[in-house]
Amino acid sequence: MTRMLVRRLLAGLLTIACIYAITFTMVVSIPGNPFQQGQHRLSSDVESALLARYHMDNNWLYFWEFLRGAVRLDFGPTFTYADWTCNQIIAASLPISMSIGLAAMLIALMVGVPIGVTSAVRRHSWLDISATTLILTGISLPTFVTGSALLIAVGVKLQLAPVGGWGTLSHLPLPAITLSLPFMAYIVRLTRAGMIDALSADFVRTAIAKGASRQRVIWRHALPVALLPVLSFLGPATAQAVTGSFVVEKVFGIPGMGQHFVNAALNRDPGLLLGAVLVFSTLLVAFNIVVDLLYAALDPRISEAL
Amino acid sequence: MVRTLSPLITLLIIGGICWVSLGGQESPADLTYANPQGIHTLDPARMSWTSDFRVALNLWEGLTTWNPEDLTPTPGVANLPPAVSQDGLTYTFTLRPDARWSNGDPVTSADFVRGWRRGMEPGTGMDYTFFLTDHIVGAASYASWRREAVSRLVPMSRLAREWEIDTNQRRLLEDTFGTEERDWPRTHQDALQRHASLIDERFNRVGIAAPNAHTLVVRLVAPCPYLLDLLAMPIFLPIHESIERLRSRTNDLPITEQGLVTYDPQWTKPDYHAHGYGGLVTNGAYRLAGWHFKRRLRLTANPYFHSAASVQCQTVDMVVHENVSASIMAYERGAIDFLPSMSVPYDHEIAKLAQTGARPDFVLTNVLATYFLNFNCVSETVGGVPNPFLDRRVRKAFALAIDKAQIVQRVLGRGDRTAGSFVPPGVIPGYEPPPGLGHDANAARALLAEAGYPNGEGLPMIDLLYTPNDSRIVQALAHMWGVTLGATFNLRGKESRTLADDKINRRFMIARGNWYADYNDPTTFLNCLLTGNGNNDSGYANDAYDTILAAANAPRDTAKRAALLRRAETIIVEDDLPILPILFYREPIALSPRVHGLFPNARMWFPFRYVTVTP
């Protein structure tokens, strides 16, 4: 068990290092100037002084200097928002994205799992078909459409929620629901498939033969096994959800993490971009390890194999 | 056990994170306005966005400021008019004695010297450094002396740490030190020390002097008729001395190991207290009370401001709404009082509501800004294809072929004014730009044929670069050129940074451009097209044009100067067409009827100190 954990941690570190190297290479190779801000073209003198100040005139040096800061959890300055450090920006935006992301995952699970189970139990019934169709419609619309539709309907027409921004609990539900839809669709699919498998498994048949009630078989015996695939989906999905979604943040005007993945790239802000990527990949690796541990705890076959 | 507890724990975690992210709810401000972007910086030496200027100029007050109704320079910290020498080169400003910083300290001329010096230092000044170096005696040579020193100290500092340096830097050092091995930490330290000891003496040669606490003397390179207007810009703001606590030091020297003068960038925060710093101190009508990244920025009235008694609006909130549509919806619900920007794809509907009077709270404002297209005037080929726009007849034909009225009225429908000239007419006192070219399809076709492309035959497919915001206008233009001239287009939408890069490297035939006036004088536009100017994306070079503009600097007779400038602009907009002016922006703003004393003006300058809000 411990050996497995150490191995996973080392592999995770290697993954993060590779991600850093790839992102860095791409960031320094795209055209565009991080210091070009307003309408004025920066004079080359001023620009070279700035590049030298941040060691950005020498990519190799910059690579190591940034890495050196990053391992001490210091992502250095940003150029788009010069008065803030990358750390401050991430510290300000990550909790917001986490609130929305976790709420979204909660919604996705609480709605998605029951629908998936019902669909599986009454396979090919009209209930199953209509639920799948509804879910598919939900994910066939781009998030910017579903989000805007919610914003207009609930925020403007019904006036039940504020139209965008962040600051009170009432700002949370709309973006969380919007963000949950694609995850929910995936969870429904996985639960349904897992449940169908589980219901045809031997141990379920045994349970039925023993005379356990239908409800008990479904929820107590079959569901835990059926949820294993959902669990392994939750790792990467949660990492993605808690680091924010650009579209949801843009539609609802939320100052979360997701914007940095897009804006920092468009603004050529290497520090913020690399910082955001490192936070994302660290969370991803961490959640995957947690999921593996949970998996081992839930499924005796696997914990033996480890 | 675990099964029952785990949901509870999960909920607790989520609740905890929510609580952290939400923060306390603040009481609503007297006035709330929305900004589509966050504030980029509050450092006056670095800033270059109008939305940043707006906050900075409410926080600080320069020597002069602008009257919000007619934009004429009015007294700020300095009494007007200043004493000007006979030759128009030396200005002596007297500061008002009751000017105070937000901590009660008096504002002195040394604070201005400090602020201006930051503006020209290579580590702190950015886009607007040229305001100082172009006009003040000795500023340009000081700045370049500093930059040269830095370019030598950078490789030395790296060698001192045993880091690699590139060949250019090595060559630079070999010029000074020869090729033999050296004790680099020592050499670097000595050089740093020597340079640090010279800085102040060198700076004293710059034409800014503070003979006493209430007098500031500025010496200019050449007479500058618009100096008082210029001095209201953020780069000329004073900076409180407490910033010196946050200055970076190397071994007791007040510069970094690279020779730069830098400050902890946190100095603009109201609640930053490292090294005994007391938080941001400003001298304007407001002080900064809080700043949440990309969420909210709060200004409260500065009790020490010289006219504090007249300030009605005690708190102002700037909230960030990246989705402009959402901010309009929030305005409609009454959560926001003022929208300085309403650029949305349906802005023509807003313009219609404003023009018909259906919504008197929507106001259309003529802005001192021009939307134009750059023609590439230098590259022989673009992407391997001959560039037809080297021939000015082709440029002129393209200019004559489009119906700008159609674009402005029917395609955009926002009520912008069609542009014949580069400089917007009727805004700058004493200057009337030439009318420019009109719409004449036949003349356009004739010119194009004369240039060797009858009916567009032989014209290559034309690379037209634009940003997503221009999509409509560019497609309409391409359509018009296609119909009138038979030209075909490769429309290339680019995000703005790539576009800027492509323009600087001249990877375009036609590209969108716009220019917002920095000051109230035609030269803010016309200088962009000087040979070798950094903002001359067209690569236009015309000696005659340069000569006339240079000549226009000399006369003190305003009418004569205006005539010269008009002659220069005529070359641009009627003969050579390095740029094709399309329209002068007219931007809608939304101003709640309960807000009084905010005046929509051409520079989107909104001082909140004159505002009253009826509940």
Next chain:
Amino acid sequence: MNRLRFTRSRQKAPVIVGGLLLFGLLAVSLGTLEHAIQWHNVQTLTGAIRHEPSLEPVVPLTAFVSGDVGHASTVTKLAHRATSWFGHDDLGRSLFYRVWPGLLVSLAIGLAAAFIAAVVGTTWGATAAIFGGRVDRAMMRVVDVLYGLPYILMVILLKIALTEPLAKLFGGRTVGADLAILLVAIGGVSWLTMARVVRGQVLALKQQPYVEAARATGASTYYLLRHHLLPNLVGPVLTYATLVIPQAILQESFLSFLGIGVQAPTPSLGRLAADGIEAVNTFVGFWWLIVFPCLVLVIALVSLNFIGDALRDAFDPKSNQAALLS
């Protein structure tokens, strides 16, 4: 093991409905293609920005038919009437003649991305599985790393980084170059799942008794590949390729929302939806700009998902599921 098994009629229903809907959409798109090519970028109604949908055409027949109006065929007249069915956009272009070619462009992007995913993913996954050992571990580590990159960021960076080199490759001046960049950016990240699926499939196949038997009798790797592995891979690859199509179409819509999707004036459903959503406001309802593109988008994607899901159900669900998830 990869025989399609549809046991009950209701199980077939989604596939049939999906197939029919998709076929219908394609038929309309192709049927209107001739007029759409001509009309998707014609800005006739310069006086009437964003004209509402109506059954009566706003464009005069004389403007629609170049020749003699009297001799216009019934089809031409119908095509003319259709111009205003979906309303007109902000440049006065017929939305009807933008939505249908938009569908084709979107599908083309989806198909091309699926093709890239299939080719690259299959090659990568199969190579890793066949060689096994260190090669397998290294190749799968690469996939892991690429999975760890924020997807959207990679698409954007690839799009920005590749614009110049690819434009040079294509001679710099074609619409094709822009489309190619988009495809590389989208396809370049969608092959990862495919590689995992294929690898899992090949590993499973390698342990099948008949494959082991063939190997024991001395069959060459090529023979194994040609006669045992590839035929058995067609099913799952096809299934996942079908599921890549809707994903790629949505990704393109996201890039359009950012303003770096398909270049104007070429329409795509994502571009049209993004343009439509930006015009949504509380003053004037330009509902048709968002409703029609989204309607077509939803029908197309739901159909594709129906077909993909059913295909996946029909092939052995168990063997693919784990690979899809990891």
